[in-house]
Amino acid sequence: MTFDYDGWIILIGVLVAACCAVPGSWLVVRGMGMMGDAISHAVLPGIALGFLISGTRSGGWMFLGAAVSGVLAAVLTQLVHRWGRVERGAAMGLVFTSFFSLGLLLIVQTADTVDLDANCVLYGAIELAPLDTIDLLGIEVPRVVVPLAIVLLANVLLTLVFYKELLASSFDSALATSQGFAARWIHYGLMVLTAATCVACFEAVGSIITVALLVAPPATALLLTRRMKWVLVWAIGLGGAAAGLGHIAAITVPGWILGGGLDTSSAGMMAVITFVLFLVAAFAAPGRGVLARRWATRRDAMRIAIEDALGLLFRLEERSMDTDREVVEHLLRSDVRIGPRRLAAVRARLRRGALARVDGTCWQLTDAGRSEASSLVRAHRLWETYLAGRSTIPTSHLHAAAERLEHVTDRELVEELEAEVGPQREDPHGRPIPESDLWN
Amino acid sequence: MPSKTAAEGILRGPEHDPTAALSIHDLTVAYDRRPVLWDVDLDVPPGCLAAIVGPNGAGKSTLIKACLDLLPRVSGDVRMFGSPWRQVRSRVAYVPQRETVDWDFPVSVLDVVAMGTYGRLGWLRWVGKTQKQAAMSALERVGLTEYAHRQISQLSGGQQQRVFLARALVQDADLYLMDEPFASVDAATEQAIIEVLRTLRGDGATVVVVHHDLQTVAEYFEHIILLNMRVVASGPMDSTLTAEHLRATYGGRLTLLEQAATALGRLSQPK
Numbered sequence: 001m002t003f004d005y006d007g008w009i010i011l012i013g014v015l016v017a018a019c020c021a022v023p024g025s026w027l028v029v030r031g032m033g034m035m036g037d038a039i040s041h042a043v044l045p046g047i048a049l050g051f052l053i054s055g056t057r058s059g060g061w062m063f064l065g066a067a068v069s070g071v072l073a074a075v076l077t078q079l080v081h082r083w084g085r086v087e088r089g090a091a092m093g094l095v096f097t098s099f100f101s102l103g104l105l106l107i108v109q110t111a112d113t114v115d116l117d118a119n120c121v122l123y124g125a126i127e128l129a130p131l132d133t134i135d136l137l138g139i140e141v142p143r144v145v146v147p148l149a150i151v152l153l154a155n156v157l158l159t160l161v162f163y164k165e166l167l168a169s170s171f172d173s174a175l176a177t178s179q180g181f182a183a184r185w186i187h188y189g190l191m192v193l194t195a196a197t198c199v200a201c202f203e204a205v206g207s208i209i210t211v212a213l214l215v216a217p218p219a220t221a222l223l224l225t226r227r228m229k230w231v232l233v234w235a236i237g238l239g240g241a242a243a244g245l246g247h248i249a250a251i252t253v254p255g256w257i258l259g260g261g262l263d264t265s266s267a268g269m270m271a272v273i274t275f276v277l278f279l280v281a282a283f284a285a286p287g288r289g290v291l292a293r294r295w296a297t298r299r300d301a302m303r304i305a306i307e308d309a310l311g312l313l314f315r316l317e318e319r320s321m322d323t324d325r326e327v328v329e330h331l332l333r334s335d336v337r338i339g340p341r342r343l344a345a346v347r348a349r350l351r352r353g354a355l356a357r358v359d360g361t362c363w364q365l366t367d368a369g370r371s372e373a374s375s376l377v378r379a380h381r382l383w384e385t386y387l388a389g390r391s392t393i394p395t396s397h398l399h400a401a402a403e404r405l406e407h408v409t410d411r412e413l414v415e416e417l418e419a420e421v422g423p424q425r426e427d428p429h430g431r432p433i434p435e436s437d438l439w440n
Numbered sequence: 441m442p443s444k445t446a447a448e449g450i451l452r453g454p455e456h457d458p459t460a461a462l463s464i465h466d467l468t469v470a471y472d473r474r475p476v477l478w479d480v481d482l483d484v485p486p487g488c489l490a491a492i493v494g495p496n497g498a499g500k501s502t503l504i505k506a507c508l509d510l511l512p513r514v515s516g517d518v519r520m521f522g523s524p525w526r527q528v529r530s531r532v533a534y535v536p537q538r539e540t541v542d543w544d545f546p547v548s549v550l551d552v553v554a555m556g557t558y559g560r561l562g563w564l565r566w567v568g569k570t571q572k573q574a575a576m577s578a579l580e581r582v583g584l585t586e587y588a589h590r591q592i593s594q595l596s597g598g599q600q601q602r603v604f605l606a607r608a609l610v611q612d613a614d615l616y617l618m619d620e621p622f623a624s625v626d627a628a629t630e631q632a633i634i635e636v637l638r639t640l641r642g643d644g645a646t647v648v649v650v651h652h653d654l655q656t657v658a659e660y661f662e663h664i665i666l667l668n669m670r671v672v673a674s675g676p677m678d679s680t681l682t683a684e685h686l687r688a689t690y691g692g693r694l695t696l697l698e699q700a701a702t703a704l705g706r707l708s709q710p711k
Contacts, residue, residue: 029545029546031542161564162564163566164558164561164565164566164567165558165563167547167551167555168555168558170545171541171542171545171547171552171555172536172540172541172555174505174508174510174534174536174540175534175536175555175607176558177508177509177510178508178510178529178532178534178559179529179558179559180526180529180559180562181558181563222546225546226546226548226591226593227546227547227548227551228545228546228547228551230546231546
């Protein structure tokens with residue numbers, strides 16, 4: 001193995017991934033990820049026919065055949081859905097499997113006379129691709145690089161030129177159509193693009209992995225950004241990264257496990273890496289990942305627990321009641337329902353934030369803590385007063401409602417509440433509403 | 441060619457006003473041969489707020505979509521300002537129902553509003569500064585300036601509806617066709633929307649709205665179309681919104697017609 005050989009494989013992989021990322025992103029945001037699957041299978045009879053007619057694997061015939069059968073499958077899916085009264089997913093399953101089988105039949109039937117291998121179409125042969133070279137402007141390059149580069153260029157250019165049309169018709173096809181951009185034709189244009197992409201990629205990585213590269217990088221990109229143009233950029237970058245990492249993993253990982261000299265399918269490993277990247281993003285993506293959401297939930301729960309503890313101390317103090325540590329913590333456990341582990345964290349945070357401390361055996365609010373607690377209780381009692389005047393919630397039930405609302409009441413909302421409630425000094429239970437100057 | 445116009449006038453019947461903002465003649469729309477709109481015939485005068493009301497399944501949304509060629513017609517002719525829709529496309533803005541789009545789509549509020557400018561831009565041209573400024577000022581008109589750079593999924597239902605309204609405003613049209621712009625919005629949003637519609641009317645535009653609330657229809661609109669598969673009545677609010685017309689629209693009078701429609705749907709015509 002030379003650097004050249006591995007370098008070419010990685011380059012081919014990156015080209016394939018970048019090629020797929022462009023139509024794949026549009027398919028995924030249109031909720032048509034499976035259409036990528038359908039098209040990638042449905043182009044097979046077109047490829048076979050194109051090959052039969054031209055007798056070579058590099059001709060424009062194969063692209064033409066694939067584009068025609070890809071669009072035909074898309075149209076047919078629509079017709080089966082409408083006329084056969086079959087749900088769209090089932091219509092897709094019906095059409096693309098029959099196209100694929102037809103393609104397989106054509107290939108197997110003619111396998112004796114021509115050099116097109118069903119396995120190659122299914123799984124690709126990226127390891128062999130660098131060996132089959134042509135001379136391009138004096139440089140020897142793998143033959144598959146040429147169609148891949150052309151398709152990538154076409155994909156990128158078309159997306160740049162028709163970005164606005166693709167965006168509008170993907171988001172709101174009725175609006176696009178009402179503005180004179182026939183959404184149906186944009187849809188079929190995208191199908192042609194997908195079909196051409198599939199053909200260019202099949203020889204390198206096969207049909208199954210093409211589907212992975214169409215869907216997984218855009219799906220991952222959507223976890224990382226919420227702007228379409230960045231979805232496209234991320235999808236290309238993630239696909240490229242998966243291709244590079246995939247090949248490196250393919251030649252190293254089996255060696256770690258089974259001992260030296262072994263390697264596995266690079267294309268297969270590339271698809272595995274796209275999925276790994278997706279899992280990592282789904283888990284760790286800022287904002288939308290599982291971790292980020294769990295972290296946000298915990299942070300909110302912690303804040304609410306601290307606020308509840310402050311509120312409790314304030315109310316005990318107000319009634320001149322005992323703030324003995326045991327009593328307070330019992331109340332926090334039973335009434336506010338703070339679990340023992342969170343309680344320890346709350347205690348630590350109160351102490352660290354200098355909001356409250358344990359003096360001897362009793363909890364004491366600090367001045368800062370009292371000021372914060374008083375504004376919370378103020379929000380709480382303003383809500384109770386507001387709700388009592390404007391809803392049919394019985395007075396005994398006001399507390400629970402206000403308890404939830406006080407945690408999401410910012411200063412602006414308090415000011416609006418003050419304006420609504422008027423110069424009220426007591427809440428419906430007869431408790432004084434703390435003065436607002438304690439804010440400062 | 442005056443002779444041609446005259447001939448068209450004869451074919452389209454004398455009752456149609458050539459100055460009407462929206463003029464529908466003999467429109468029939470069917471899903472799978474089952475008619476949902478029968479021989480719809482109506483005129484909406486220019487510069488007014490018009491409501492389309494009727495029970496569920498009356499074909500209100502279908503009527504708007506058929507006007508814009510979003511659904512195939514069985515028969516009929518639709519004119520806007522005397523011309524077919526395709527010739528006056530840039531003068532017409534459409535507001536679809538909010539539920540028809542995926543609000544999780546990766547675009548910002550500003551992106552969505554800027555889509556209103558696409559029609560004027562035409563093919564192959566990118567959104568530039570001018571379009572973004574137009575979108576910003578439309579957002580200002582619906583009170584959503586501060587949300588311009590938010591992702592659209594972060595908006596409430598009422599805010600989403602206002603984004604759609606802003607997108608229509610950007611189109612700077614003469615005829616607005618709006619499908620349920622008041623559906624599930626709060627009272628404040630409803631007021632904000634109706635204020636915008638009144639301003640549009642003040643500027644000479646015509647607004648046709650699918651409306652579901654009979655309580656407010658007389659207050660908001662001055663022209664009404666009562667629809668239940670066919671046009672029960674269409675005309676100025678005062679003379680058209682009568683108890684008899686409402687009964688005919690919402691009452692059970694049309695069951696025979698519905699039965700016939702179902703039968704037509706089942707009919708297997710050799711084609």
